[in-house]
Amino acid sequence: MSxxxxxxxxxxxxxxxxxAGLGLATAGPAGxxxxxKVVPDGKYQFSVKLTMTGIPTADGGRxxxxxxxxxxxxxxVVTAGHCFRTFDGVRVxxxxxxxxxxxxxxxxxxxxxxQVATVIAVRQSPTNDLALAKLDQxxxxxxxxxxxxxxxxxxxxxxxxxxxxDTSVDPVPSTVLRTGLFAVTEVADSTIGVTGxxxxxxxxxxxxxxGAPYFVExxxxxxxxxxxxxxxPDCPHSDVETTSRVDNIAYWIRxxxxx
Numbered sequence: 001m002s003x004x005x006x007x008x009x010x011x012x013x014x015x016x017x018x019x020a021g022l023g024l025a026t027a028g029p030a031g032x033x034x035x036x037k038v039v040p041d042g043k044y045q046f047s048v049k050l051t052m053t054g055i056p057t058a059d060g061g062r063x064x065x066x067x068x069x070x071x072x073x074x075x076x077v078v079t080a081g082h083c084f085r086t087f088d089g090v091r092v093x094x095x096x097x098x099x100x101x102x103x104x105x106x107x108x109x110x111x112x113x114x115q116v117a118t119v120i121a122v123r124q125s126p127t128n129d130l131a132l133a134k135l136d137q138x139x140x141x142x143x144x145x146x147x148x149x150x151x152x153x154x155x156x157x158x159x160x161x162x163x164x165x166d167t168s169v170d171p172v173p174s175t176v177l178r179t180g181l182f183a184v185t186e187v188a189d190s191t192i193g194v195t196g197x198x199x200x201x202x203x204x205x206x207x208x209x210x211g212a213p214y215f216v217e218x219x220x221x222x223x224x225x226x227x228x229x230x231x232x233p234d235c236p237h238s239d240v241e242t243t244s245r246v247d248n249i250a251y252w253i254r255x256x257x258x259x
Contacts, residue, residue, distance in 0.1 A: 033209060034166045034236035035200040036178035041113055044223075045105035046071040046145040047177050047213065049163040050079060050119070050133070054098030058087045062098070066173040068162040068212035070145050070225055071104050074138035076257050077119075079211025080228055080244065081131040084122045091131070095119050102135055105142045107177040109163070115139050123256040128190045128244040129230045131211075132256050145215060148224040148247045151192065156184045158194060158216055158226055164209030168234040171207040180204075182214065185240055190248065192227045193240040206235040214243050 039047070048069035054062045069079035081091045105114030117135035124131050152158060161179045165171030180203035182194035194214065196203035205212060212229040225246050232241035246253070 033162045033178040033180050034206045035203045036180035039107045039177040039179050041107045044161045045142045047161040048077050049103040052097035052100045066208045067210045070213035072144050073257050075135045077133045081124050081129045083211050091124050093122050093124050104139050109175045130244045146224045147250045148226045151187045151247050152184045158182050158214045160214050162209035162212030164206040173208040192243045202236040202238040204235045204237050205229045
């Protein structure tokens, strides 16, 4: 059964509601990017884990959640717009949790590599399910990922990195970064459709992969971000995943960062 964006978020909220108020639940190792591969430390360091602690709920309580993202500037992370929304689903230009932290450049979250910063501001794209999160301090020693300035062609191969769960059933955010390869199936005005290719045909994004980067690898020129995870069916799956384009709002992104 296809899962809408709303149901993905509801599943994530339910999974973490029991930990209301004091950090994410502890659990054993969990996979991110269903049927993906573990990323070794030092690889794809621009990848970001966003941890939201104390998100207000409709009944006046608090819940915790998480998203993935990518460093695109020493002080800015790109992620999904719906990662910053009120309990009634309205996307907002501010952190909604009591505390939102960004862990950058740490493939294994149980280690101490990379850097951790606090999200202090948010900018929502006016057209795409995409947001920019400003950090309280610049990230040093980690190269941000470049933005693509044109969309990939249908059939192109892109890579995803994320800290999501490995299933939609009782999902738990991962403690390790995982990756997989995807084929572009369609390019629309504000979205790009992708399907899993490697290591399995049903390699797919999962809850808490929201905002995770899809990028092309360009050899010595380095990777270029083409889109971020938005929504799709229950995972793992071999159907189309919908992602939010970056190239068509690259100018807005630059203006938002400079402003």
